[in-house]
Amino acid sequence: MAYTFSNSFVLAFTTLSFLLVSTSVSTTTTTTRSMSNNIEGLSYNFYSNTCPNAEIIIKNVVSQKLKEALVTAAGALRIFFHDCFVEGCDASVLIASSSTNKAERDADINLSLPGDGYDVFFRAKRALELQCPGVVSCADVMAIVTRDLVNLMGGPRWEVLKGRRDGLISKASRVEGNLPQVNQTMSQLISLFKYKGLSTLDMVALSGAHTLGFSHCKEFISRIYGYNTTCDIDPTMNKGFALQLRATCPIKSMDPNVVAFNDVTSPFTFDNAYYLNLQKGFGLLATDQQLFLHPETRSYVNDMVEDQQIFFSYFVAAMIKLSQIGVKTGSDGEIRHDCGTFNA
Template sequence: MAVGANSMLFIICFSIFIASSLSQQLTTSYYQRTCPRFDQIMQDTTTNKQINSPTTAAAALRLFFHDCLVEGCDGSVLISSTHFNKAERDADINLSLPGDGFDVVVRAKTALELACPGVVSCADILAIATRNLVTMMGGPFYNVKLGRRDGLVSRASRVEGNLPRPTMSMNQLINIFTSRGFSVQEMVALSGAHTIGLSHCTEFSSEIYNYSRTSEFDPSFNRRYAEGLRSACTDYRKNPSLSVFNDVMTPRNFDNAYYQNLPRGLGVLKSDRALVMDPRTKPYVELYAKDQKVFFDAFGRAMEKLSLYGVKSGRRGEIRRRCDSFN
């Protein structure tokens, strides 16, 4: 057992060293010479897409999380399945990923291939698109280092257990993040992404209909809120795509209202409401609810850290010609 433990410790330390070395190769000015119009093209693409489709910001942010937490931030979630491989995007939990997130990446890649073919990775496009869109919604600006290469592996079989689900226990949720080097506080800060976006009624229907013998809904819900959700989700069986805003108070603003909602029973998902009930996470919910600047600073730092997780370089990656298929 001692040998196994030491071996595991060595592997973890070696992985952290490799990740640190790779992240040092990335810079915010990576495309300054090879693709001088990179920043302008990305800004124009994300702005136009968000204006024409206001759900794009939340879609890209969710897509970014689902990409990074599985194989690292390498664009593996963008790959389409083939007859020989069921890709990440077709894993059960990813089937609900909104199309706007994929579309903004495709649009940016098309424009960049015209300006500087074969230079910009899809992984970098997704990372920058996410940051730009968060900022457009009123969220914090944070630096994104560039130079990622696109991953060479995308398998649906690797997804399960690596992404948070609303039904997971707090121990399971915390483990997903701590096993990747993130603290509990960073996990709570990243959960603030739910200040924008939607959740499907199917994700919480069991908590608002026939919850128990004594209650129609989970008592951790605010009563009036639960009644509103029941009304909004009435036809969820006929229409599985039926959704509600994660933040009922300021759904179109990236702010700290998400945290202010939780103590009032206004969290849509069980995993959201659990944050204010667990002693490990509750203090950070209260901190971010009280001070938006503190939340923004924490979210920005956590996103910078997340964007460097599992980055690829050299032969471990490529610059894809199309974001949905390997070269």
């Protein structure tokens, strides 16, 4: 695995909230079913004859993995997003590189995707292979695992349409330009999401995924040192927050493994605190903070702060759209036996 997780979590303002929330993984019982079922070949009961217990088997693996490593949720959610934006939701990100192919997961931007995130997908698939070999695709495993993790971290639950097949292409060279980066402008991000079939509102709602997880210092360092010729610190960032981050990421001896929470107030709970942070200048990444500053996205941020249920319903709608991007169905692709390698 190309990534080693650092023990030096940044607790910035949050030592207490970390202690409180990390021990209480809550579940939300609300279940949402998409109104639209418009992708031919996908259905809610796809495995009801061939692997009727598929979702129960997956849920058990996910719960166990989360008990072992709470950071799994954020890692897997990000991996799922990166999978869907490159070649569609076809588990192409899970393929390991070979001597003849540098795979998607080894593209620079994917090197920070964490091992625990990959592990939960592989484990769920292995458990399914014992009960129903060759039936459930890795792409469907990814969609279901991600849904369960969001829910177990306190977020909403939704029904997952199934029937995706696994892709036959995974190339690092096809990643560039398909994933958002922190130095992009809001218009560039809006265009990228639009190109993937997602609206500006979908983008703002999906960014709420940053209610979980971490970012490495290099992703926000330019905001806290030598920002521009007149300001040393990005003026859109809360000054106290910036100084805390400086303590974590000293410029002279920056440890490449050190990370800071994306949501400084409740990093292990899937909630709408991320948006409230943006209103206060506690956005960690420049692109997070921009959501509150840009005229096309600001009112959406305010809506999400207003009511957590509104955030959840927009998030679910956007996740359902995300999980249908470029899916392969019918005789397209394959059902991999091992998520890390194409079938022979």
